Amino acid sequence: MKRSRLYLLLALAVALAGFAVIAGTGISKNLVYYWSPTDITHAGDKAYGATIRLGGLVSPGSVHMEKGSRLDFDVTDQHTTIHVKSTGVPPQMFREGIGVVVEGTMSRGGYFQSDRLMVSHSNEYRAPKAGETVNAKELIKTTKGIE
Amino acid sequence: MTPVLGRFLILASVFVATTGSLIAFAAGKRKSLDGLAWARRFAYGFAALMALATLTMEYALLTHDFSVSYVAQVGSREVPTWVTIVSLWSSLEGSILFWGLVLGAYIAGATWLTRKQHSEYMPFAIGTWLACGTFFGFLIAGPANPFLTIPNPATDGAGPNPLLQNHILMVAHPPFLYLGYVGMTIPFGFACAALLRGKLGHAFLKPLRVSLMLPWIFLTIAIMLGGWWAYEVLGWGGYWAWDPVENASLLPWLTATAALHSAIVMERRGVLKGWTITLVQASFLLTILGTFMTRSGVFNSVHSFTQSSIGPTILVFLAAVLLFSVVLLALRIDSLESEGKIDSAVSREGMFLVNNLIFVLLTFTVLIGTVFPLIVEALRGKQMSVGRPYFDSMVVPVGTALLFLIGIGPALPWGRATGRQALRSLLPPLITGAVVVAIGAYAGARNPWTLLTLLFGGYAAHVTLVEMFAPIRQGGAKALRRGRRRFGSYIVHAGAIVVLVAIAVSSTMRTSTEVRLDRGQSAAIGPYTVTFLDVEQRMEPNRESTIAKFSVTENGKPVTTLEPRMNQYPAMREPIGTPAVHSTAARDLYLSIMNVDTGSRSISVMMLITPMVSWIWIAVLIMGLGGVVALIPVRSPAIREAKETLPVPGEAAEA
Numbered sequence: 001m002k003r004s005r006l007y008l009l010l011a012l013a014v015a016l017a018g019f020a021v022i023a024g025t026g027i028s029k030n031l032v033y034y035w036s037p038t039d040i041t042h043a044g045d046k047a048y049g050a051t052i053r054l055g056g057l058v059s060p061g062s063v064h065m066e067k068g069s070r071l072d073f074d075v076t077d078q079h080t081t082i083h084v085k086s087t088g089v090p091p092q093m094f095r096e097g098i099g100v101v102v103e104g105t106m107s108r109g110g111y112f113q114s115d116r117l118m119v120s121h122s123n124e125y126r127a128p129k130a131g132e133t134v135n136a137k138e139l140i141k142t143t144k145g146i147e
Numbered sequence: 148m149t150p151v152l153g154r155f156l157i158l159a160s161v162f163v164a165t166t167g168s169l170i171a172f173a174a175g176k177r178k179s180l181d182g183l184a185w186a187r188r189f190a191y192g193f194a195a196l197m198a199l200a201t202l203t204m205e206y207a208l209l210t211h212d213f214s215v216s217y218v219a220q221v222g223s224r225e226v227p228t229w230v231t232i233v234s235l236w237s238s239l240e241g242s243i244l245f246w247g248l249v250l251g252a253y254i255a256g257a258t259w260l261t262r263k264q265h266s267e268y269m270p271f272a273i274g275t276w277l278a279c280g281t282f283f284g285f286l287i288a289g290p291a292n293p294f295l296t297i298p299n300p301a302t303d304g305a306g307p308n309p310l311l312q313n314h315i316l317m318v319a320h321p322p323f324l325y326l327g328y329v330g331m332t333i334p335f336g337f338a339c340a341a342l343l344r345g346k347l348g349h350a351f352l353k354p355l356r357v358s359l360m361l362p363w364i365f366l367t368i369a370i371m372l373g374g375w376w377a378y379e380v381l382g383w384g385g386y387w388a389w390d391p392v393e394n395a396s397l398l399p400w401l402t403a404t405a406a407l408h409s410a411i412v413m414e415r416r417g418v419l420k421g422w423t424i425t426l427v428q429a430s431f432l433l434t435i436l437g438t439f440m441t442r443s444g445v446f447n448s449v450h451s452f453t454q455s456s457i458g459p460t461i462l463v464f465l466a467a468v469l470l471f472s473v474v475l476l477a478l479r480i481d482s483l484e485s486e487g488k489i490d491s492a493v494s495r496e497g498m499f500l501v502n503n504l505i506f507v508l509l510t511f512t513v514l515i516g517t518v519f520p521l522i523v524e525a526l527r528g529k530q531m532s533v534g535r536p537y538f539d540s541m542v543v544p545v546g547t548a549l550l551f552l553i554g555i556g557p558a559l560p561w562g563r564a565t566g567r568q569a570l571r572s573l574l575p576p577l578i579t580g581a582v583v584v585a586i587g588a589y590a591g592a593r594n595p596w597t598l599l600t601l602l603f604g605g606y607a608a609h610v611t612l613v614e615m616f617a618p619i620r621q622g623g624a625k626a627l628r629r630g631r632r633r634f635g636s637y638i639v640h641a642g643a644i645v646v647l648v649a650i651a652v653s654s655t656m657r658t659s660t661e662v663r664l665d666r667g668q669s670a671a672i673g674p675y676t677v678t679f680l681d682v683e684q685r686m687e688p689n690r691e692s693t694i695a696k697f698s699v700t701e702n703g704k705p706v707t708t709l710e711p712r713m714n715q716y717p718a719m720r721e722p723i724g725t726p727a728v729h730s731t732a733a734r735d736l737y738l739s740i741m742n743v744d745t746g747s748r749s750i751s752v753m754m755l756i757t758p759m760v761s762w763i764w765i766a767v768l769i770m771g772l773g774g775v776v777a778l779i780p781v782r783s784p785a786i787r788e789a790k791e792t793l794p795v796p797g798e799a800a801e802a
């Protein structure tokens with residue numbers, strides 16, 4: 001192999017390694033976890049500060065609209081219920097019993113602080129019957145972001 | 148009867164593709180012209196069978212033959228006829244059949260256009276195409292069969308995915324995407340042919356370049372249509388969210404763009420052959436990866452219609468193509484000899500190398516961010532995604548560098564540039580850049596990246612326009628006709644500059660507000676005052692619409708009436724919004740209904756002002772137009788005359 005070619009390959013390897021490091025840190029800083037209410041309680045301390053997409057159903061009777069677009073409601077997967085305080089714009093036809101995904105993080109106050117609220121856009125998804133559990137993962141997959 | 152006919156046609160197409168592929172490879176190995184002629188016939192046969200199968204499906208759709216499984220799935224007597232026709236690509240099975248049709252058309256077209264040339268490469272190219280044809284035929288015949296027989300057919304069905312019916316852009320986006328995606332098969336076949344043949348002569352560069360350019364144009368427009376659709380329908384006021392399915396369409400575009408550039412260096416200097424071939428193969432592989440991501444249900448979104456079983460099949464095909472490409476490259480890359488070398492980094496070709504580096508970096512950035520969650524899920528069963536800040540923080544600097552390069556590359560000469568040459572060509576455009584920055588700052592731009600984009604944008608626009616019209620100044624219209632490819636590529640560059648600037652401006656200078664209005668109340672945003680007039684319910688055959696009416700005034704003068712709406716389809720639990728947009732050259736006013744209280748007649752509406760956003764759609768169309776200009780074959784009267792009297796030298800050398 002010619003010497004110049006060797007240098008070129010070395011330079012490329014160094015550049016690639018540098019890029020991999022930058023991309024790696026970029027990814028690890030910006031991971032978004034897809035969790036159900038049960039997952040969050042299992043995660044314990046890891047849930048504080050992490051970016052989480054919490055999926056579940058809006059518990060009937062739990063929605064409180066405050067001034068502006070501030071919104072309080074409970075998200076449940078029929079096992080665990082988590083209280084959500086949302087500053088996100090409630091999307092078209094947000095209502096009780098609907099499947100939602102909220103993005104935000106667990107606060108030390110024991111509630112989920114969210115600034116982004118999405119509803120399921122799937123035509124496959126139906127509200128579960130009584131006793132049926134909610135598949136948070138499927139729910140999260142069928143939302144389209146609202147910024 | 149119809150389903151049986153459909154199944155027969157598909158099985159026949161699998162048989163024809165398999166046989167044709169084997170004949171073609173055998174003909175390539177034995178250098179048999181007879182075998183090549185037969186391979187060509189099989190290629191046309193495959194295309195014809197796919198076309199007939201598609202026609203059969205359209206016939207079944209139009210006659211509402213619910214004994215065909217696909218019609219039972221997406222057909223409905225309630226929807227308008229145009230919806231029925233485009234239902235072909237509204238769901239998984241039909242879209243794969245449509246893929247087969249497009250693949251057949253591409254293969255037949257490429258076979259026809261090369262019928263008198265390149266006979267030493269063509270057997271391998273046709274063999275590769277038909278091998279892909281075999282796979283897609285198998286996909287249609289097996290895991291994604293749209294022609295299954297329904298024993299006790301219903302008399303009516305649910306209709307296609309409401310999103311398809313909701314907006315005309317959703318009708319146009321998929322065909323363009325398929326024309327882009329599927330078209331990458333053709334340059335892939337040419338690239339494999341060059342490797343299998345063990346050489347890449349100068350004359351063979353043309354089919355490689357042309358076959359890459361055409362799907363590139365379609366893909367460019369498809370990506371824009373997807374973003375435009377998201378903007379017009381999804382109601383969040385943005386057009387790009389780094390969603391995995393969006394990334395899937397962008398990835399092959401990035402590598403194809405890189406390949407188009409390295410192909411120019413290959414043509415001019417005879418270097419970078421193996422590299423260009425690698426990029427072409429990567430583009431094809433990324434289309435298959437994209438198909439896997441959008442069609443297998445690993446990411447569920449607007450694009451993946453249903454949890455389906457074709458995922459593993461596509462994954463196996465992806466692995467096979469990857470293995471084939473890597474092994475072929477490893478074995479044969481040394482046979483593609485370089486005919487020259489690159490003298491200096493500060494030169495036109497040096498800038499092409501930087502361009503390629505940038506596009507490869509972009510590809511890896513987006514690829515890693517898209518695939519990483521999939522790998523984590525496969526290995527550890529945990530679901531996550533990579534957030535938007537990752538993509539933004541990585542892509543914005545690289546994209547800005549790219550804009551700088553659009554300006555600097557064409558200003559440098561081929562070969563080696565002296566310091567003075569470089570300086571002299573770079574100074575005047577800088578002044579234009581500074582002027583554009585001043586205008587932007589006056590209009591309120593403060594974000595440093597936006598200002599930098601404006602500087603590079605103005606600079607690059609100056610260089611591009613000078614280069615675009617240089618032949619006209621020097622040699623008039625005749626010179627322009629001869630340099631049509633160059634002219635076309637500068638049109639593409641001009642479009643790209645506007646797109647990048649418009650993206651920077653529109654994403655950093657948005658203002659939005661959300662208000663609750665009673666009837667007759669107004670709210671102000673920017674120069675506009677928006678008054679809520681009324682809300683009405685309208686029943687349409689296939690949907691129920693809630694339509695809100697707003698009047699808009701700008702500085703006191705009435706401008707327009709906007710009617711954002713929400714459409715409720717019977718097949719869908721949630722309504723689909725259709726925001727209303729008032730577009731002007733400077734900015735868009737965007738109204739999206741968040742909530743309607745029909746009882747008290749009050750409404751929550753999101754109002755957005757996004758500057759320059761319509762420039763993106765227009766400029767991407769200009770990019771496509773530039774591509775078309777570059778594709779039009781150069782044929783001045785003098786050349787045509789020469790062609791009639793003389794054998795073409797390139798072909799004589801090739802045959």
